[in-house]
Amino acid sequence: xxxxxxxxxxxxxxxxxxxxxxxxxxxxxxxxxxxxxxxxxxxxxxxxxxxxxxxxxxxxxxxxxxxxxxxxxxxxxxxxxxxxxxxxxxxxxxxxxxxxxxxxxxxxxxxxxxxxxxxxxxxxxxxxxxxxx
Amino acid sequence: xxxxxxxxxxxxxxxxxxxxxxxxxxxxxxxxxxxxxxxxxxxxxxxxxxxxxxxxxxxxxxxxxxxxxxxxxxxxxxxxxxxxxxxxxxxxxxxxxxxxxxxxxxxxxxxxxxxxxxxxxxxxxxxxxxxxxxxxxxxxxxxxxxxxxxxxxxxxxxxxxxxxxxxxxxxxxxxxxxxxxxxxxxxxxxxxxxxxxxxxxxxxxxxxxxxxxxxxxxxxxxxxxxxxxxxxxxxxxxxxxxxxxxxxxxxxxxxxxxxxxxxxxxxxxxxxxxxxxxxxxxxxxxxxxxxxxxxxxxxxxxxxxxxxxxxxxxxxxxxxxxx
Numbered sequence: 266x267x268x269x270x271x272x273x274x275x276x277x278x279x280x281x282x283x284x285x286x287x288x289x290x291x292x293x294x295x296x297x298x299x300x301x302x303x304x305x306x307x308x309x310x311x312x313x314x315x316x317x318x319x320x321x322x323x324x325x326x327x328x329x330x331x332x333x334x335x336x337x338x339x340x341x342x343x344x345x346x347x348x349x350x351x352x353x354x355x356x357x358x359x360x361x362x363x364x365x366x367x368x369x370x371x372x373x374x375x376x377x378x379x380x381x382x383x384x385x386x387x388x389x390x391x392x393x394x395x396x397x398x
Numbered sequence: 399x400x401x402x403x404x405x406x407x408x409x410x411x412x413x414x415x416x417x418x419x420x421x422x423x424x425x426x427x428x429x430x431x432x433x434x435x436x437x438x439x440x441x442x443x444x445x446x447x448x449x450x451x452x453x454x455x456x457x458x459x460x461x462x463x464x465x466x467x468x469x470x471x472x473x474x475x476x477x478x479x480x481x482x483x484x485x486x487x488x489x490x491x492x493x494x495x496x497x498x499x500x501x502x503x504x505x506x507x508x509x510x511x512x513x514x515x516x517x518x519x520x521x522x523x524x525x526x527x528x529x530x531x532x533x534x535x536x537x538x539x540x541x542x543x544x545x546x547x548x549x550x551x552x553x554x555x556x557x558x559x560x561x562x563x564x565x566x567x568x569x570x571x572x573x574x575x576x577x578x579x580x581x582x583x584x585x586x587x588x589x590x591x592x593x594x595x596x597x598x599x600x601x602x603x604x605x606x607x608x609x610x611x612x613x614x615x616x617x618x619x620x621x622x623x624x625x626x627x628x629x630x631x632x633x634x635x636x637x638x639x640x641x642x643x644x645x646x647x648x649x650x651x652x653x654x655x656x657x658x659x660x661x662x663x664x665x666x667x668x669x670x671x672x673x674x675x676x677x678x679x680x681x682x683x684x685x686x687x688x689x690x691x692x693x694x695x696x697x698x699x700x701x702x703x704x705x706x707x708x709x710x711x712x713x714x715x716x717x718x719x720x721x
Contacts, residue, residue, distance in 0.1 A: 280511070286510075286514030286515060287514070324503070361568060375507060380514055381517070
């Protein structure tokens with residue numbers, strides 16, 4: 266369970282309680298959580314560390330999660346290959362589709378997914394995508 | 399305006415040449431078929447020349463413009479997906495959030511925090527050791543009530559989307575057995591409050607399906623939640639997963655109050671609530687099964703119910719393996 270020791274992840278979420286809940290769950294699994302609570306802070310922290318994966322809330326102050334996603338996946342970006350998962354409270358199909366087009370690896374509805382489920386799915390999605398390589 | 403002016407111009411010129419041609423043909427000694435043909439050819443050539451120089455030119459340039467704008471539109475469509483990384487907030491501005499979506503968003507975030515913390519209290523050894531049985535029971539109730547709020551909000555949201563034809567599918571390939579397993583894990587808490595057990599019975603080698611995972615999750619959630627709510631304490635709930643050449647079938651079987659034949663006919667319609675006293679005792683919006691049936695319909699599947707009063711009900715849905 267703790268073979269994730271030392272792996273850093275970036276978590277951008279503006280609700281501080283929710284950020285705390287997720288941080289606790291991810292920490293339990295052995296990750297080191299780097300967090301940001303608005304879009305700009307998120308973008309600033311993108312290059313500070315090497316992340317195993319990134320989780321972005323979509324509705325954020327200052328810059329949206331989509332903006333951060335674009336920054337990660339833009340032409341010439343050095344962190345293009347880091348898996349990115351979107352977190353959203355409302356399942357706007359248009360936004361979800363757009364996130365996938367830009368290059369998101371998955372998305373979760375805050376409502377229907379418990380933190381544990383999110384971690385399970387993120388891990389299985391990363392493992393699955395690594396198998397064919 | 400410009401079009402009608404052009405038509406007027408053509409008509410005027412047309413009439414002038416008919417009159418001219420008529421006079422010319424009369425100046426020639428007799429009105430023979432030969433002069434008539436010359437007149438006709440003359441008129442046709444003039445009209446043709448007119449069209450080539452004015453009308454056609456205009457038409458072609460119009461077509462070119464249309465084509466250009468179409469291509470531009472196509473480019474911009476492609477750009478939104480690929481290369482327009484510079485424009486900020488474009489994606490969110492194009493969507494007009496309705497009041498229900500905003501309300502749903504605002505309700506869901508605090509409730510997911512409640513759920514997160516109750517989950518930590520119940521399952522994290524750091525906390526759970528210090529909690530006595532009664533407190534544990536209360537925390538479970540908080541958890542199951544917040545689940546209820548979630549599904550209520552989700553139902554209102556989806557019903558609104560269905561009404562506005564905005565519900566669309568995000569298809570992905572997934573294993574429905576895993577999904578059912580996750581959902582049952584999640585709901586065991588709720589079932590344990592009523593001392594119920596949820597069992598899964600499945601065939602071997604269930605094929606992957608291509609469907610909207612979140613929406614199918616919602617359907618299964620809904621069926622199991624109904625089974626829990628409408629079954630007495632200590633009842634068994636069975637989830638069966640089967641498949642044949644074309645379909646994967648998930649059935650949720652309870653040993654609850656059952657549904658009368660009359661109610662069965664209307665159970666998937668909007669806001670339907672049974673008159674049965676036992677069923678009435680359980681809260682609900684009458685939207686869950688309506689939404690579930692719409693979701694299954696969108697997948698070209700089929701949802702149905704079989705039931706005998708006081709013996710229980712089985713709700714099952716089939717999804718095509720190859721959509």
